[in-house]
Amino acid sequence: MNFWNKLFGPTQADPKLDLIPLYNQIVANARTPHWYEAGQVPDSIDGRFDMIAALFSVVLLRLEQDSAQAQNMAHLTEVLVDDMDGQLREVGIGDMIVGKHIGKIMGAIGGRITAFREAFADTRQLDDVITRNIYRGATVDKEAIAHVRHSLIVFEQALAKVSTDDLAAGKAIW
Known part of the structure; x- marks a missing residue:
């Protein structure tokens, strides 16, 4: 046992690290070409x-x-915030305004969650x-x-077949 463990006790792993595989699955799915080709989503930042944001919301x-x-859910959101923070810094956003951008991102995510919740309850809104x-x-x-509508519905239906434990662990295939 090293000096720091003796002094402060053993450290525990950050629980949000367990959600990184799921987050990576979301990002990988969001990067598949069909969204940008057949779905004509702008291939831009x-x-x-x-x-x-859409897949994260679902x-x-x-x-x-x-x-x-x-x-x-809270830890997965923290993983998203960490990633977005890093992405903003990578494109040159300075420390002084990163927080403001993260606030806007979280507002956008919150709005999408509400919108998609309502739309999946009544797909005429989708x-x-x-x-x-x-x-x-x-x-x-x-x-x-x-x-995009069809792909999101298929995605949502695939998630419904996966246990939430497997989903959270990033073990689900969807």
């Missing part, structure tokens, strides 16, 4: 964020169905939610919107 909606996952939250109100081909 904003477009990629919008896809990550995953959180699945996890919230199990009250035992509340802590994992096209409007997609247009507003993924295409940011831009005019897009109906076929592209249909592709």
Whole structure:
């Protein structure tokens, strides 16, 4: 046992580290080409964020169905914040305004969670939610919107078949 462990006691691993595999799955899915090709999501920083935010929201909606996952939902959100903080710094956003941008990102995520919760409860709203939250109100081909709608529904249905424990552990295949 080293000096620091004797002095402060053993350290525990950060629990949010357990959610990194799930977060990586979300990001990998959001980067698949079909969103940007058939779905015509802009292949830009904003477009990629919008896809990550959409899939992240759907995953959180699945996890919230199990009250035992509340802590994992918080940790997953922390992983997102850490990643976005790093991404902002990488593109040159300085320390003084990173927090402001993170606040906007968290507001955007919160809005998407609410919008997707309502849209999956009444899928007639889904096209409007997609247009507003993924295409940011831009005019897009109906076929592209249909592709994104169908893909999000398939994604949501696949998550419904996965136990929340497996999902949170990043063990699910979807």
